[in-house]
Amino acid sequence: QLQLQESGPGLVRPSETLSLTCSVSGDSISSSSYFWGWIRQPPGKGLDWIGSIYYSGSTYYNPSLKSRVTISVDTSKNHFSLKLSSVTAADTAVYYCARHRPNSYGTFDYWGQGTLVTVSS
């Protein structure tokens, strides 16, 4: 059974960089043809796609966040990561990682449980 688990600091200072990792178990990131993505949800609000990455390293980002986002993959550790720079209070959210079906845009079929990241001094 595929499982995804987010990890990282729950508190980040304004103007600093948010860093999260998604560990994948039950499947190899590099052996499958799936994309792997990050989605966030501010408290009490809706979902917002951040970006997705293929095991080869090809990335696709939300245009509204592209200047601040970097998503990378480490196939040796079977995990992928998110970095969001110059954070503000508006970046406070639950951050989810998810598997993204190939050739089926927007089809996230497995999700992590999510991790709350608060931006505050």
Add this chain to the structure above:
Amino acid sequence: QSALTQPPSASGSSGQSVTISCTGTSSDIGGYTYVSWYQQHPGKAPKLIIYEVSKRPSGVPDRFSGSKSDTTASLTVSGLQAEDEADYYCTSYAGSNNLVFGGGTKLTVL
């Protein structure tokens, strides 16, 4: 402001049917057949219930169905059950490897 427009709330009595709309533009919903729907219970991760407009993943009851007309996608829940009470989100491909979500609809089962 979300790129796709959903009604903030919807409701229906147990056993009845309810339809939730998701309105976009010709650049997203109207231009592609990549519309997905997610169900989210409080404190839980979203769950995929419809993808590619009308396909259901394995394990999702056939009470859930999806459709699309022009720039509006719809999710219909038939035979409402108490456990269907949740938030529902639509998403669509918007071209150039971009995805957009709707603002979400809170479904109440009366």
